[in-house]
Amino acid sequence: MAPKPTVIVTRPAAQAGHLLELLADEGFAAVSVPMLRIEFLENVHAPDFGGLDTLIFISTNAVAAFAQSVDARAVPQGLRVFGIGQQTVNALGHLGLSADGADALTTEGLLQLSWFSRPRSVLIVKGEGGRQTLADTLRQGGSRVGVWEGYRRLGPDACHQTQLCDLLVASPAAVLTQSGETLANVIEAVGGHLALLQKVPIIVPSQRVADVYQDARLNLVVARSALDKDMVAALKRAVKGARRE
Numbered sequence: 001m002a003p004k005p006t007v008i009v010t011r012p013a014a015q016a017g018h019l020l021e022l023l024a025d026e027g028f029a030a031v032s033v034p035m036l037r038i039e040f041l042e043n044v045h046a047p048d049f050g051g052l053d054t055l056i057f058i059s060t061n062a063v064a065a066f067a068q069s070v071d072a073r074a075v076p077q078g079l080r081v082f083g084i085g086q087q088t089v090n091a092l093g094h095l096g097l098s099a100d101g102a103d104a105l106t107t108e109g110l111l112q113l114s115w116f117s118r119p120r121s122v123l124i125v126k127g128e129g130g131r132q133t134l135a136d137t138l139r140q141g142g143s144r145v146g147v148w149e150g151y152r153r154l155g156p157d158a159c160h161q162t163q164l165c166d167l168l169v170a171s172p173a174a175v176l177t178q179s180g181e182t183l184a185n186v187i188e189a190v191g192g193h194l195a196l197l198q199k200v201p202i203i204v205p206s207q208r209v210a211d212v213y214q215d216a217r218l219n220l221v222v223a224r225s226a227l228d229k230d231m232v233a234a235l236k237r238a239v240k241g242a243r244r245e
Contacts, residue, residue, distance in 0.1 A: 003029070004029035005028050005174075005239060006028070006030075006170070006173055007023055007028045007029065007030050007031070007172060007173050007174050007176060008031055008033050008164065008167055008172050008174070008175045008176065009023070009031065009033065009176050010033055010034065010036070010176060010177050010186060011176075011178055012034050012037060013032060013034045014038070015038075016032045016034070018228055019176070019228040019232070020032060022229065023232060031167060033160050033163050033164050035155075035156045035160065035177070035182050036153055036155070036182045036185060037156065038127075038151055038152075038153060039154055040064070040065050040068050040150060041150055041151055041152065044065075044069045044148075044149075047146075047148040049074070049075065049079060049123070052079055052121050052122070053079065053080060053120055054079070054082065054115070054121065055079050055122075055125065056083075056084075056101075056124045056125065056134070057081070057082070057084070057088050057091075057099070057125045057126075058124065058125065058126040058127070058134075059085075059088055059127075062125045062126050062150065062151070063088060063091040063092055063125075064091070064151075065127070065150025066095075066148075072095040072097055073096070075097060081097050081098065081100070082100050082101040082110060082113075082115075083099045083102075084104055084105070084106065084107065084110055085101070085102065085105050085227065087227070100115075105224075105225040105226070106225070107131065107134045107137075108133070110134070111134070111137055116138070119141060119143045119144070120138070121144045122138055122143050122145045122146070123147070123148055124145065124148070126147060126148070126149055127150070127151040127152055128149050128152040129153070135147065153181060155185050156185055160189075161189040165190055165193060168193075168196040169196060171199065172200060173235075173239055174201040174202065174203055174221075174238055174239065175203070176202075176231050176235065177202060177203065177204055177205075177209075178205050178231060179209070179226065180212055180213075183204060183209060186202075194216070198219065201221050201238040202219060202220050203221050203223055203231050203234045204220050204221070204222055204223065205222075205223050205230075205231065210222050221234050221235075221237065
């Protein structure tokens with residue numbers, strides 16, 4: 001029996017379980033090598049909901065951080081709640097918050113919703129730093145925008161950097177990176193050995209991420225979104241194409 005193709009999963013360890021299961025079901029030997037760590041902030045004050053009509057959660061991490069610091073029952077009944085993507089909407093549902101945005105897989109997709117066709121009073125729940133596209137675009141459209149930050153993103157542990165390089169030497173079938181920041185951490189982890197990365201298909205969640213790294217001469221395969229099922233679908237396309245060659 002031929003050995004299963006090795007796939008490197010770079011998601012934060014706490015979020016990789018479902019993806020690892022999907023890959024195993026598809027016949028891959030998935031290895032978790034976290035290239036991003038999530039640290040929830042302590043002693044964060046609850047947000048002021050006064051005057052708001054819109055609450056936006058960037059990710060499942062944003063929902064988890066919010067749940068750690070805020071009683072969801074404090075969210076006013078009339079406040080319109082949005083989550084970017086199905087997983088974020090599902091996480092909000094588990095908190096008892098009914099949210100829209102399941103089909104809005106990106107910041108840009110969320111802004112296409114009719115609710116944002118006129119100025120709003122918005123609070124964005126997110127982590128420290130990150131892209132400012134959502135807040136900037138809303139402000140440009142006349143919205144009043146506040147931000148509540150409940151977590152920070154950290155780079156990988158040294159042991160995982162070493163593990164990544166060791167696995168790349170063995171020429172895995174692919175590397176899965178579900179954010180631009182994760183890919184940046186992968187590139188930094190290999191340091192001067194970028195050639196190891198250039199010969200391996202790297203699955204990325206969007207064309208935007210691919211465009212950022214187009215000059216690095218990486219073999220980037222663009223998935224429909226960062227959803228686990230879309231990343232696996234893109235992986236299967238990449239592996240099938242490699243077998244044809």
